[in-house]
Amino acid sequence: xxxxxxxxxxxxxxxxxxxxxxxxxxxxxxxxxxxxxxxxxxxxxxxxxxxxxxxxxxxxxxxxxxxxxxxxxxxxxxxxxxxxxxxxxxxxxxxxxxxxxxxxxxxxxxxxxxxxxxxxxxxxxxxxxxxxxxxxxxxxxxxxxxxxxxxxxxxxxxxxxxxxxxxxxxxxxxxxxxxxxxxxxxxxxxxxxxxxxxxxxxxxxxxxxxxxxxxxxxxxxxxxxxxxxxxxxxxxxxxxxxxxxxxxxxxxxxxxxxxxxxxxxxxxxxxxxxxxxxxxxxxxxxxxxxxxxxxxxxxxxxxxxxxxxxxxxxxxxxxxxxxxxxxxxxxxxxxxxxxxxxxxxxxxxxxxxxxxxxxxxxxxxxxxxxxxxxxxxxxxxxxxxxxx
Amino acid sequence: xxxxxxxxxxxxxxxxxxxxxxxxxxxxxxxxxxxxxxxxxxxxxxxxxxxxxxxxxxxxxxxxxxxxxxxxxxxxxxxxxxxxxxxxxxxxxxxxxxxxxxxxxxxxxxxxxxxxxxxxxxxxx
Ligand SMILES: Cc1ncc(COP(=O)(O)O)c(C=O)c1O
Ligand code: FES
Numbered sequence: 001x002x003x004x005x006x007x008x009x010x011x012x013x014x015x016x017x018x019x020x021x022x023x024x025x026x027x028x029x030x031x032x033x034x035x036x037x038x039x040x041x042x043x044x045x046x047x048x049x050x051x052x053x054x055x056x057x058x059x060x061x062x063x064x065x066x067x068x069x070x071x072x073x074x075x076x077x078x079x080x081x082x083x084x085x086x087x088x089x090x091x092x093x094x095x096x097x098x099x100x101x102x103x104x105x106x107x108x109x110x111x112x113x114x115x116x117x118x119x120x121x122x123x124x125x126x127x128x129x130x131x132x133x134x135x136x137x138x139x140x141x142x143x144x145x146x147x148x149x150x151x152x153x154x155x156x157x158x159x160x161x162x163x164x165x166x167x168x169x170x171x172x173x174x175x176x177x178x179x180x181x182x183x184x185x186x187x188x189x190x191x192x193x194x195x196x197x198x199x200x201x202x203x204x205x206x207x208x209x210x211x212x213x214x215x216x217x218x219x220x221x222x223x224x225x226x227x228x229x230x231x232x233x234x235x236x237x238x239x240x241x242x243x244x245x246x247x248x249x250x251x252x253x254x255x256x257x258x259x260x261x262x263x264x265x266x267x268x269x270x271x272x273x274x275x276x277x278x279x280x281x282x283x284x285x286x287x288x289x290x291x292x293x294x295x296x297x298x299x300x301x302x303x304x305x306x307x308x309x310x311x312x313x314x315x316x317x318x319x320x321x322x323x324x325x326x327x328x329x330x331x332x333x334x335x336x337x338x339x340x341x342x343x344x345x346x347x348x349x350x351x352x353x354x355x356x357x358x359x360x361x362x363x364x365x366x367x368x369x370x371x372x373x374x375x376x377x378x379x380x381x382x383x384x385x386x387x388x
Numbered sequence: 389x390x391x392x393x394x395x396x397x398x399x400x401x402x403x404x405x406x407x408x409x410x411x412x413x414x415x416x417x418x419x420x421x422x423x424x425x426x427x428x429x430x431x432x433x434x435x436x437x438x439x440x441x442x443x444x445x446x447x448x449x450x451x452x453x454x455x456x457x458x459x460x461x462x463x464x465x466x467x468x469x470x471x472x473x474x475x476x477x478x479x480x481x482x483x484x485x486x487x488x489x490x491x492x493x494x495x496x497x498x499x500x501x502x503x504x505x506x507x508x509x510x511x512x513x
Contacts, residue, residue, distance in 0.1 A: 304423060306446035310390075310398060323446070332422075343422050344444075380404050380450065382415065382426040382442035 001316040004362045008202070008294055009151055009179065009353030010320060015204045015249060022206055022245040033238055034229065043240055050247025054211055057250040058177075058196065059187035066212050066230045067243050071178040071199030074212035075102035075145075077223050077234075078174040078195040082143045083110050084221040086172065090140035096120045096128050096157075097338040098150050103176055104334075107145075116140070125287040126155035126339045133162050143172045148191075149180035152322055152335040152351060153286030154295025156184070163192035172218060178202055178210075182253040183292050184261060194218045198250075200242065204356065205249030209242035256356075264293040264354050267363055271296050271352065274367040279374055285336060285349060294354040297322075299336075299345045302384035303377040308350055311373040317366055322349040344383075391481035394451045401454035403461070405440045412508070414500025418493050423449050427457070427497040431505055435464050441497070448483055448490040452476050456494035465502055471495050 005013075014022070025046055031039030033047045051062040068074045083093060095107050097119045107117045118136045120128050128146055137144075144166045149156050159175050166173040174195035180186050182203035188196055195218060199210040214220060214233075227235035253260075268291075276282055281301040300308065305323025312319055322333025323346070331337075332346035341349075352366070378384040390398070410428035417424050423445030430438035439461050441453045456476050460468040473491035477483045483491060 302444065304445050304449075307398070307450055310395075310447045314399065347422060380401070380442055381444045382424055383444050 002362075002365050003316045004318065004365055005357065006296075006317060006319045006352035006354060006362075006366070008355035009351060011201045011207065012204045012355055013357070014201075014206055014245065015252060017252070018205055018245045018249050021248050022241045025241040025244045029240075033240060046244045046247075047238060047240060050243045050250075053247035053251040054198065057186075057254045058181060058198065058213060059189055060213050061216065063231070064188075064213055064216060066214055066234050067238060067246075068210050068212055068234060069239070070201070070208055070210040071100070071176065071197050072102040074197040074199070074210050075100065075176055076106045077212055077220070078197060079103060079106040079143065079145055080110060080223050081220040082172045082174065082195070083113075083115055084223075085219040086142040087115075090138075090142045091115045092118070092138055092140040092142065094118045094120065094133065094136045094141060094144045094146075096122060096146050098122050098126060098128075098152075098335040099145070099147055100151055100176055100178070103145055103147070120146075122155075122338050124340055125290070126150055126153045126285070126335065127287060127290065128157050128162070130158060130161050130165070133165055137165065137169055137171070141169065141171050143174065145174040145176070147176040147179070148186065148196075149177070149183065149292045149295075150286070150335060151179045152333055153297045153339070154179070154292040155287045156180070156290045156292060159191050159193065166194075167192060172220075179292060179295075182250075182257065183264075183294055185257065188213055188215065195220070200246035200249060203249050203253045206242045206245040209239050209246045211246070260356065261293050264358075267354055267358060267360065268293055268296055270360070271354075271363050271366065272298070274363065275370065278367060278371045283341075283345065285339065285341065296352040296354070298350055299341065300348045300350060300374055301345060302381045303348045303374060305347060305349055307377055308348070308373065311377065312369070315369045315373070317369060320351045320353075322351065323347050389484050390447060390451075391483075393479075393481040394448065394483065397451035397454045397480065398447045401450055403440050403454060403457035404442065406442065407438060407440050410440075410501075412501040412503075412505030414497045414502070414504055416493055416496045416500060418445070418449075418489065421446075421489070423490070423493065425449065425453055425493040425497045427453075427494075427501040429498075429501045429505060431465065435462060436460050436468055437462075439498075441494075443493070445493065446487070446490055448487040449493055451480055452483075452491040453494040453497070455479050456498060460498060465505075469499060469502055471498060 031043035033044040196213040201207040305321030336346035407428035
């Protein structure tokens with residue numbers, strides 16, 4: 001059976017070259033970068049090089065890159081670290097209602113500590129409105145955190161415009177760029193952000209590693225304690241194998257970015273157009289053009305997402321869904337609900353996220369199989385009536 | 389996450405469909421997740437002669453509804469009323485904890501279909 005992996009938004013396979021390097025830094029170059037001997041120095045070299053590679057990808061200075069255990073930690077740190085560092089200036093934070101839980105739950109935690117958080121609404125395409133940001137800012141606002149590309153629907157947020165507003169008022173601007181780095185050009189100066197989150201396993205690097213970009217001069221407190229690593233900001237012996245893997249993955253994805261962006265955009269549109277042509281009662285979720293090149297998200301009416309995923313999986317197609325039945329929390333995706341999509345339609349949502357290995361033939365295969373799966377499930381659905 | 393048995397009943401569910409001249413119809417929505425199930429029964433000599441279902445729901449919902457219909461087909465109404473979700477889940481080799489609520493749908497829809505049949509009987513008398 002053909003296997004088609006369409007869940008690159010969840011994670012990506014590690015490149016062979018990267019895996020080899022990770023291995024090398026677990027075996028030959030196993031040293032602790034803090035040690036003075038040759039083993040340590042060799043390790044330190046790898047660490048410094050990785051920092052340059054990651055910095056290059058996002059147009060930062062190497063000394064502005066702080067390695068973390070992934071996107072979640074970087075989001076937590078950006079939000080909680082900023083709040084703690086600036087609490088004497090004010091206790092108000094602005095975010096959106098469609099952030100990743102790594103950001104949302106950090107905000108919820110701060111609310112318990114007495115901070116006020118504004119969760120901005122989004123429009124039907126999942127886009128934050130600049131006007132809403134403007135109106136939400138008060139003289140107490142210390143941080144705006146809004147993601148660059150949404151992980152579920154792929155909508156690209158107007159970060160540059162929002163960051164300009166923040167800058168005017170001396171507010172720290174953070175963006176979670178986990179789903180944009182490596183997919184579209186990301187440059188910290190173009191965006192004008194102070195803090196930016198990157199995760200390695202979404203760009204063909206290993207899991208459990210990422211970084212927080214901290215613009216020089218940005219006030220941020222530590223959320224971990226115990227050592228001088230990462231220039232006293234993020235203690236703990238570095239996950240060196242992960243970090244060098246992340247570095248190489250960053251360099252390689254940067255080289256392919258332009259070409260891959262074009263290629264994936266074509267595949268994405270072929271998939272979207274093909275589905276709309278072949279299946280009735282389908283709604284595309286997210287912005288049609290201001291959209292990451294790898295993201296397809298649609299609601300297929302009258303059927304439920306988990307049943308859809310299981311059926312696709314049996315045909316070798318791996319995707320994901322914002323359905324309540326797949327979330328464990330029993331609520332459909334907070335992102336789709338925030339976009340005003342009714343429960344029962346959010347329930348039948350299907351996310352397919354493309355990546356390097358996907359080909360035209362993969363898309364053809366999905367376009368052949370998906371309609372069959374939908375027809376079978378609709379035939380079972382009490383909500384579906386052929387005459388509709 | 390699902391047992392082979394669940395996957396088998398999900399892949400090839402038995403008794404899917406509608407009964408045009410059903411004697412009883414029951415529809416329930418799952419308050420937890422919003423999924424919906426509809427059951428149709430045909431009754432003869434106090435027994436469930438035929439039963440069909442339609443489900444808008446997850447894999448567990450589809451598998452449990454199919455299993456439930458199989459368990460009660462040919463049984464008396466009294467026996468069928470006693471069917472509970474644990475029995476259905478057991479017959480499927482178990483369900484993941486957060487999916488137990490899905491199995492309520494089948495038992496509840498069946499009870500409603502029987503109630504519907506019984507209330508119609510009263511009207512006739
Ligand atoms: C937008 C976004 N932010 C944060 C994360 C978390 O990153 P990590 O898995 O590296 O902790 C993810 C990945 O699921 C994501 O998609
Ligand atoms: S019936 Fe809704 S999650 Fe199973």
